[in-house]
Amino acid sequence: MSVRETSDCAYIDDLKRGDSAAFEKAVREHAGWMLAVARRITNCNEDGADCVQEAFSIAHQKIAGFEGRSTLKTWLHRVVVNQALMKLRKRRRHPEESIDDLMPDFDDNGFLIGPIQITDETAEELLSKKEVAEKVRSAIDELPETYRTILLLRDIEELSTAETAALLEIDEGAARTRLHRARTALKKKLEPVFDAKYLDDVL
Amino acid sequence: MTEETTHIKQTSAATKALRALLRNPFSSPATRKFGGLFLKYLPGQITCQEFENFVIGYHENRLAQDQRDLFERHMRLCPMCRTSFTGYLKTIEMGKKICSKQTADTIFADAPRELIETILKIT
Numbered sequence: 001m002s003v004r005e006t007s008d009c010a011y012i013d014d015l016k017r018g019d020s021a022a023f024e025k026a027v028r029e030h031a032g033w034m035l036a037v038a039r040r041i042t043n044c045n046e047d048g049a050d051c052v053q054e055a056f057s058i059a060h061q062k063i064a065g066f067e068g069r070s071t072l073k074t075w076l077h078r079v080v081v082n083q084a085l086m087k088l089r090k091r092r093r094h095p096e097e098s099i100d101d102l103m104p105d106f107d108d109n110g111f112l113i114g115p116i117q118i119t120d121e122t123a124e125e126l127l128s129k130k131e132v133a134e135k136v137r138s139a140i141d142e143l144p145e146t147y148r149t150i151l152l153l154r155d156i157e158e159l160s161t162a163e164t165a166a167l168l169e170i171d172e173g174a175a176r177t178r179l180h181r182a183r184t185a186l187k188k189k190l191e192p193v194f195d196a197k198y199l200d201d202v203l
Numbered sequence: 204m205t206e207e208t209t210h211i212k213q214t215s216a217a218t219k220a221l222r223a224l225l226r227n228p229f230s231s232p233a234t235r236k237f238g239g240l241f242l243k244y245l246p247g248q249i250t251c252q253e254f255e256n257f258v259i260g261y262h263e264n265r266l267a268q269d270q271r272d273l274f275e276r277h278m279r280l281c282p283m284c285r286t287s288f289t290g291y292l293k294t295i296e297m298g299k300k301i302c303s304k305q306t307a308d309t310i311f312a313d314a315p316r317e318l319i320e321t322i323l324k325i326t
Contacts (some may be wrong), residue, residue, distance in 0.1 A: 027322050035315055040302060049318050056322045104287070109239030110250030116286045123296040136301045155295055156302040161263075180259040187287075187294040194290050 009072040016064050027056060030073065034080045041084035041152055042091075043141060051087055055080040081157060085167055088145060096144040102185035117195040132193050139189040147182035154179050242277070249273045254284050258291060 009015070014022035031052055038055070039048030058079055066075060105113040119126070126132045140148060153164045154175075165175040242248045249257070254277045260266045261274050278285050 023325075024323055027319055031315060031319055031322065035318065049315065052315075052318060053322055057325055060325050104251075104255060106250075106252045106255075107239060109236070109243045110252035111239035111242070112251035112255070112281070112283045112287065114283050116283055116290065118286045118289050118293070123293050123300055126293075127297060127300055133301060136297050140298060140301070151298065152302070155298050176259050176263075183259075183291060183294055186298065187290050190294055190297070191290070194293065 012066070012068065012072060015072075016066060018064070023060065026059075026072070026076075030076050031056070034076060037077065037157060038080050038084045040156065041081065041149065042087050043148070047087050047091075048084070051080055051083040054083045058083070077157070078163075081153065081159070082167065085149070088149065092145065096146055099144060099147060099181060099185040102188040103181070104184065104188075117191070119194055126193060135193055136190065139186055142189065143182060143185060147178065147185060150175065150178045151182040151186065155183070238281075242281070247273070247276065248280075249277050251277075251281060251284050254278070254281070255287075258288065262291075 009026075011019075011022040011025055015026060034052045034055060035048055038051035039045055042048050042051060055076065059076060066072070107113055127136065140151065143151065150164060150168065153159045153167065154161070159167070161172050161175050161179075164179075165172045168175065170178070239250070242250050254274060257266060257270060257274045261271065266274060278288060
């Protein structure tokens with residue numbers, strides 16, 4: 001379900017007045033998916049839980065100023081994504097490994113050097129195989145944090161390029177380039193999955 | 204075999220080879236070099252490398268019409284880039300699907316009761 005598909009919150013006025021029953025309702029309604037988002041971005045269960053807790057703490061303090069220009073769910077989504085990114089920034093200590101090896105190769109004429117295989121199976125059919133689903137999960141997790149983060153924000157959390165660029169404090173052009181490199185690196189990691197021969201042999 | 208028959212056979216073979224090349228200029232290593240040069244220097248064509256640079260713009264529908272035309276013409280002509288672009292789209296789709304499944308799993312199978320209780324102590 002997209003985070004933007006929810007209907008308007010019926011108890012928003014109670015929430016803004018500081019009604020604890022309304023707050024509890026919001027927590028019970030939203031904590032589950034917020035935890036999933038935070039865990040995905042931080043790639044850590046504990047950090048994910050911390051982010052949700054911090055996000056609700058901020059929400060509790062700032063809900064009175066919520067103007068209703070977005071749905072409550074979209075607003076909470078931004079808050080928890082921001083908390084998760086802050087957690088990543090605090091955690092980031094080491095320089096990341098390069099993904100240049102995962103970029104396509106071209107010859108002197110700019111011709112793509114292959115071979116490239118692709119199975120006819122749809123994404124859904126591929127993911128119905130446990131081994132493939134596991135491979136996709138681990139391939140995303142293995143991406144260097146900078147690339148994993150932008151892939152999650154744009155493709156999974158479905159934030160716009162402008163929103164993503166603002167959150168990551170980069171310009172939109174850099175956000176697009178980074179996203180393309182992230183997708184290309186992930187595609188390279190998934191090449192065995194796309195190879196019909198691999199599917200026949202391994203699965 | 205008469206000289207005329209030999210000539211017809213040679214012409215026919217050359218035409219066949221040319222047609223095959225135009226249909227798929229990258230079908231063998233021998234034709235790849237020609238195919239690469241063809242894309243590099245012929246007006247109205249782009250190289251695979253230029254195609255790669257257009258991918259995200261095409262996907263986000265941000266290319267100008269002439270760039271879209273170049274991109275789509277290259278994709279029709281180059282099976283390698285066609286396959287590569289299909290893989291790109293499939294990669295995005297698989298990422299989306301696997302993560303939305305994870306969200307659903309968390310919501311329905313991993314309801315964080317302790318976390319909810321901790322959060323509720325805020326109020």
